Amino acid sequence: MAGRRKWISLAVLSALIVLLPLVFPSGYYYRVGALVFVNALSVVGLVILIGYAGQISLGHAGFAGIGAYACALAPEHLGLHPLLALVLGAAISAAMAALIGRPILRLKGYYLAVATLGFGILVSMVLTNERALTGGPDGMVVSDPGLRSLLRDMGWRVSGGEFWYGASGFVLLVGAWLALNLYDSPTGRAMRALHGSEVAAATVGIDVPRQKLRAFVISAVYASVAGSLLALQNGYITPDVAGFMHSVEMVTMAVLGGVGSVLGATFGAAILTLLPQVLTVFAEYEQLVLGLVMVLVMIFMPQGLLPSIAQRLKGRNK
Amino acid sequence: MSLLDVNGLGISFGGLKAVDDVSFAVKPGEIVSVIGPNGAGKTTLFNMISGIYLPGRGSVSLIGTDVTGTAPNRLAEMGLSRTFQNLQIFQEMTVLDNVLAGYHLSERGSVLADLLSLPGMRRRASQARAGAMKLLNRVRLDEKADEIAGNLSYGALKRLEIARALALDPKILLLDEPAAGCNAVETEEIDHLIAELAAQGIAILLVEHDMKLVMRISNHIVVLDHGQKIAEGDPATVSRDPAVIAAYLGTEYKEPAHVDG
Amino acid sequence: MDALLQFLFSGLTVGAVYALVALGFTLIYNASDVVNFAQGEFVMLGGMITVFAYQAGVPLLLAATLAILITAALGVALNKLAIEPARGAPVVSLIIITIGASILIRGATQLIFDKQLHRFPAFSGDDPIRVMGATILPQSLWVLGGALAVFAVLWVFFSRTLTGKAVLATANNRVAAQLVGINTGWIMTLSFGLSAAIGAFAGVLVTPITLVSYDVGVTLALKGFAAAMLGGMGTPKGALVGGLLLGCLEALTAGYLSSQYKEAVAFIVILGTLFVMPQGLFGAKTTERV
Structure with a gap:
């Protein structure tokens, strides 16, 4: 049953990625789509942390920041190819998550929230203050990875928007596949078990701190890769990527769509990414509407949008 | 001894x-x-x-x-395995998943195998699944294997906890x-x-x-x-x-x- | 020595504001187990409403009173409209609700008022007072005095009045409090109103020093939250000590190490505290029952 759910989720996701461009009115929408996919990727990571393992983080933008600035800095200072820089960023994020995760994850609830929040703020502070290296609050340019010209040499001409749409969509699919595999695996079960009852999980032999740490590290890598992709496709990056508000956005996307499911995460990411795009005409109302959406969805659909809608549809069919 | x-x-x-x-x-x-x-x-x-x-x-x-x-x-x-006076069931997991959690020690492997769904992991998991179904049968819960545990009656949950504890062998x-x-x-x-x-x-x-x-x-x-x-x-x-x-x-x-x- | 005193003066002033924000967190947390991330917005509203009422010709004292009352009403509304309907929701949902509410309040403030920085005149002028080689603004004394007064009044409220004891009982055990006839719903309303009023009061006191704009709430909420955690969530004493400690740490770091990283040091200290004492300085230890 769980296996079937996995393939349905992946099929729906691939269909969306492939078919959506058919209804795009202009090339600009490839850019927006790519942004949705990148956000969805980091949110899928949070589904593992929050949805599977039941741990909170208000600092995951810190890992996105590490990934993003790895892609901005490593090619320039270490001469790494941007794609290798992405891998380096992910490795640094994983190491960082493993290092701080051990003490942090002993904390619960709001205490865990403030500890992760503190970590995120520290990262964004370093990025903002080390002007010589990062350009400070104004941000810095990210060099082009040259993948598009590679495709061009192979005789395949794509626009920047189209390329990043495809690339981000592909990475999101891989990320979703990994997360869905994990759900129905011994590790995923252990994470979900400790979410339900840490004491019971320990008595069946689950090493609770270790499994929490795994969820934390894996979700950090997702956030980092998403941050790298964001830097690469924008060609520019500012410390906002690591900011507190970005962490909040990520968690909101995860919970908005329905934190247990990968499809829900994508849905939540899509809504929260598109909202400002729709509201650009009424830029002044953006915060007002965003706040309202967050409050209303959580009150009326505490399970998140997708599960609540699914439940309602099921109820109607009965 | x-x-x-x-x-x-x-x-x-x-x-x-x-x-x-x-x-x-x-x-x-x-x-x-x-x-x-x-x-x-x-x-x-x-x-x-x-x-x-x-x-x-x-x-x-x-x-x-x-x-x-x-x-x-x-x-x-x-x-050593145990059950609890006040149930400690994984409420939001299925009945089968609850017992499978009890098989954690025998089905666990590397996290990479789990992420990539490698054959070794799938073999261990399907062995655990077979054992779990046998245990569920033993406590008469095999027909409810795919139900969410939280929806079960109190008596059924008591038996589920015993099945989970037995999964550790x-x-x-x-x-x-x-x-x-x-x-x-x-x-x-x-x-x-x-x-x-x-x-x-x-x-x-x-x-x-x-x-x-x-x-x-x-x-x-x-x-x-x-x-x-x-x-x-x-x-x-x-x-x-x-x-x-x-x-x-x-x-x-x-x-x-x-x-x- | 003079420098140290100077840093401590500014640290205590800022710390007093953190303490009031932390106190707001504490009151709401005790009544409802919710950490209200919109607490910083109450401070902002206190400042903003006073500014605009004052500019419209309302006398300062009246404008401040008005600001505190309106903010308190908003606090009650927040509880009634957003927190009570979500009773029993998981922590992460409650975090999103109150952060959502804070964004909503910011958005509305920016629409109703504007995005500029504002201030109104200090209560007793802007001439610094010399103390042992250091200087302190008269308004700083207002902030410190005001904060201490709030804590004193609250202490009397908790230890001498029946309502205060009902609040403490609710914090201790909600169900038991209901069983002995305490209207815990009303306690929640009271706590939200009180927290909002205290926040707004802090905003009124500090605006002549730090100025106010629609977006000052985020940082204040984070610092207040951190202070509350440092002191131990749920104890007014922890809020006071945590707030003052955090303010002084920041001021000393800014003075002696680096002003850019003053906030970083604060968070590092807090992380350290949480690792060594997960319940904060004065928080109660809890044992998990199975």
């Missing part, structure tokens, strides 16, 4: 000695019951033995190894009031199940309020009152012990078979 040795075990909560200087032993295939009035310290004793509370005094040995203060998951690896099983809240039929089923498990050679340590059940199946009974062991012995001896009758069963007590709860 004893499987479990409890030696002078004690713990205090804010000056109150919840358990004080309790000793006993459990051999393979033996059913040992811990009884006593509410608040006698039975569950606290269980929590110390299973590594959830750190004992203040005394020691716990498992198969001759001192395991005092060892983490619950390490104890599980050594063959334990050498010793701690059952904390397995029959509480169960009707007569369910109690009898649990009765049979415990006897079967003991016959397989599993050591059983039982906390139970149903005296009929306790007297019928126990080889050995330990009586606690106010955290202290006031008597121990076989059911016949214990039920005639004046200290037990006075402290726990009350002076009007006559025959164990007529006393409930």
Whole structure:
């Protein structure tokens, strides 16, 4: 049953990625789509942390920041190819998550929230203050990875928007596949078990701190890769990527769509990414509407949008 | 040799000695019951033995190894498994997933194998699945395997917890009031199940309020009152012990078979 | 020595504001187990409403009173409209609700008022007072005095009045409080109103020094939250000590190490505290029952 759910989720996701461009009115929408996919990727990571393992983080933008600035800095200072820089960023994020995760994850609830929040703020502070290296609050340019010209040499001409749409969509699919595999695996079960009852999980032999740490590290890598992709496709990056508000956005996307499911995460990411795009005409109302959406969805659909809608549809069919 | 040795075990909560200087032993295939009035310290004793509370005094040995203060998951690896008085079910997981969680030690592998869904992981998982279905069948929950555990009745959850505890293939099983809240039929089923498990050679340590059940199946009974062991012995001896009758069963007590709860 | 005193003066001033924000967190947390991330917005509203009422010609004292009352009403509305309907929701949902509410309040403020920085005159002028080689603004004394007064009044409220004891009982055990006849719903309303009023009061006191704009709430909420955690969530004493400690740490770091990283040091200290004492300085230890 769980296996079937996995393939349905992946099929729906691939269909969306492939078919959506058919209804795009202009090339600009490839850019927006790519942004949705990148956000969805980091949110899928949070589904593992929050949805599977039941741990909170208000600092995951810190890992996105590490990934993003790895892609901005490593090619320039270490001469790494941007794609290798992405891998380096992910490795640094994983190491960082493993290092701080051990003490942090002993904390619960709001205490865990403030500890992760503190970590995120520290990262964004370093990025903002080390002007010589990062350009400070104004941000810095990210060099082009040259993948598009590679495709061009192979005789395949794509626009920047189209390329990043495809690339981000592909990475999101891989990320979703990994997360869905994990759900129905011994590790995923252990994470979900400790979410339900840490004491019971320990008595069946689950090493609770270790499994929490795994969820934390894996979700950090997702956030980092998403941050790298964001830097690469924008060609520019500012410390906002690591900011507190970005962490909040990520968690909101995860919970908005329905934190247990990968499809829900994508849905939540899509809504929260598109909202400002729709509201650009009424830029002044953006915060007002965003706040309202967050409050209303959580009150009326505490399970998140997708599960609540699914439940309602099921109820109607009965 | 004893499987479990409890030696002078004690713990205090804010000056109150919840358990004080309790000793006993459990051999393979033996059913040992811990009884006593509410608040006698039975569950606290269980929590110390299973590594959830750190004992203040005394020691716990498992198969001759001192395991005092060892983490619950390490104890599980050594063959100790338990259920809880207040259910500790993974409410949002399916019934099958609950039991599969009990197979964690035998199905776990590298996290990479899990992420990539490698064949080795799938083989281990399907073996665990087969075992879990057998256990669910044994507690008559196989038809509810795909239901969310939180939707089950109380009695069913009690059986699910036992199935999950058995998934560890334990050498010793701690059952904390397995029959509480169960009707007569369910109690009898649990009765049979415990006897079967003991016959397989599993050591059983039982906390139970149903005296009929306790007297019928126990080889050995330990009586606690106010955290202290006031008597121990076989059911016949214990039920005639004046200290037990006075402290726990009350002076009007006559025959164990007529006393409930 | 003079420098140290100077840093401590500014640290205590800022710390007093953190303490008031932390106190707001504490009151709401005790009544409802919710950490209200919109607490910083109450401070902002206190400042903003006073500014605009004052500019419209309302006398300063009246403008401040008005600001505190309106903010308190908003606090009650927040409880009634967003927190009570979500009773029993998981922590992460409650975090999103109150952060959502804070974004909503910011958005509305920016629409109703504007995005500029504002201030109104200090209560007793802007001439610094010399103390042992250091200087302190008269308004700083107002902030410190005001904060201490709030804590004193609250202490009396909790220890001497029946309502105060009902609040403490609710914090201790909600169900038991209901059983002995305490209207815990009303306690929640009271706590939200009180927290909002205290926040707004802090905003009124500090605006002449730090100025106010629609977006000052985020940082204040984070610092107040951190202070509350440092002191131990749920104890007014912890809020006071945590707030003052955090303010002084920041000021000393800014003075002696680096002004850019003053906030970083604060968070590092807090992380350290949480690792060594997960319940904060004065928080109660809890044992998990199974």
